[in-house]
Amino acid sequence: xxxxxxxxxxxxxxxxxxxxxxxxxxxxxxxxxxxxxxxxxxxxxxxxxxxxxxxxxxxxxxxxxxxxxxxxxxxxxx
Numbered sequence: 001x002x003x004x005x006x007x008x009x010x011x012x013x014x015x016x017x018x019x020x021x022x023x024x025x026x027x028x029x030x031x032x033x034x035x036x037x038x039x040x041x042x043x044x045x046x047x048x049x050x051x052x053x054x055x056x057x058x059x060x061x062x063x064x065x066x067x068x069x070x071x072x073x074x075x076x077x078x
Contacts, residue, residue, distance in 0.1 A: 026034075
């Protein structure tokens with residue numbers, strides 16, 4: 001997974017311009033692709049967070065289940 005980092009001032013200033021210092025023109029089709037990618041990426045991030053939460057919940061439930069089995073074994077049968 002890519003690591004995020006802060007842009008340096010030089011990178012920030014250069015990000016909106018070409019090598020000649022002029023504004024870069026983005027075609028509508030390209031911008032739509034960028035927007036679509038961004039949307040899908042955000043969904044992926046959300047799903048990954050949900051998956052981590054579900055895995056943690058599963059581990060907790062398995063631990064509780066094991067504890068309940070031990071409690072059941074320790075009880076005496078009248």
